[in-house]
Amino acid sequence: MAEAVRLGEAARGRSAPNPNVGCLIVSSNGEIVGRGATALGGRPHAEAIALDRAGRKARSSTVYVTLEPCAHESPRGPACADLLVKAKPARVVIAMKDPDPRVFGTGMRRLRDAGIDVKLGIGRKAARDSLAGWLTRLRIGRPRITLKLALSIDGKIALPSGESKWITGEDARKHVHLERAHSDMILVGRGTYLADAPRLDVRLPGLEDWSPKRALLTRGEAVDGWEILRKPEDVYRLHDVNDLLVEGGSATATAFLSADLVDRILIYRAPIIVGEGKSSFGYVGLDAIADAHGQWASSDGRRLGVDRLEVYERVREA
Known part of the structure; x- marks a missing residue:
């Protein structure tokens, strides 16, 4: 299942509006005979790709998939549950149930009705983390939004003049490009657009074609090739975006x-002190320190060359 999650994670940023699912097929003698991940634009699905690669070897195999196989009619292709029933694996191991009401348990029921053993819950947390963008959009109608900031030790993003190139080192910048590759869209504000003329592309060898769509937060004129958002709440109309990266x-x-x-x-x-300079945030509506506690939780931290990455997740009620 860990390998299936890895396959699905590699498709994050390219599968929208569909989920970035991973699928691995292991034959009865322990040989990996099929691998698949949701294709560009959402079709074919991971299971369809893996089954096509496995061919007849899928019979009596064990299929590992990060999300319950779809079971609803679609003009874009057959239901994966039906493809699995036809392939006749012995067992299908599923990380998590599909919360889409068109599927929710139907895929597993169809497999069991065909005599296929179904196991649910193996690797659920890792799969949920990888599918967080799609799950967020499905649950609340907007992409999962990640805010990226490059800061000095004292929390500055630039000198008073606005100069900020480069606060962080090469390893940190490479990681930013990997995050871009795993995003469906990148957004900046008008000020950043005018000051930096950012390309917002992916500059990692072999991943240049993974550059996401670009969005601009502005009340000004539209810009060719850029999605225009007049206010942050416009993210609710981005129906083909699972993961949005804000770099403004x-x-x-x-x-x-x-x-x-x-x-x-x-x-x-970065391990630098800027002193007087531009702060990372302005007023965010906070009137008491007590109100700030409990809103964010640290979820990761690591060294990236001379710099350090800190990851925080918003704490929200389930």
Whole structure:
């Protein structure tokens, strides 16, 4: 299942509006005979790809898949539960049930009715983490929003002049490009667009084609090739985006935080002190320190060369 999750994670940022599912097929003698991940744009599904690669070897196999196989009619292709029934594996191991009401338990029931052993819950947390963007959009109607910031030790994003290139080192910047590759869209504000003319592409060898769509938060004129959002709440109309990465400056970060639309914060902290300079955030509606506690939880932290990555997740009621 860990390998199936890895396959699905590799498809994150390219599968929207569908979930980034991973699938691994292991024959009865322990040989991996099929691998699959949701294709660009959502079709074919991971199971269809893995079954096509496995061919007849899928019979009596064990199939590992990160999300319950779909079981609803679609003009874009057959239901994966039906493909699995036809392939006749001995067992299907599923990380998590599909919360989509069109599926929710139907895929597993169809497999069991065909005499296939079904196991649920193996690797559930890892699968949920990988599918967080799609799950967020399915649950609340907008993408999962990640805010990225490069900061000094003292929390500055730039000198008073606005100069910020480069606060962090090469390893941190490579990690940012990996995050871009796993995002469906990147957003900046008008100030960043005018000051930096950002390309917002992926500059990692072999992943150049993974550059996401670009969005601009502005009340000004539209820009060719950019999705225009007039206010942060416009993210609710991004129906083909699972993961949105916000890379704007202080004003954009503050706008999204004030609207309580940020689900995850990536802080790339460099071992430098700027002193007087531009702060990362403005006023976010906080009037008492006590109100700030309990809103964010640290979920990861690691060294990236000379810099340090800090990851925080928004604490929300289930």
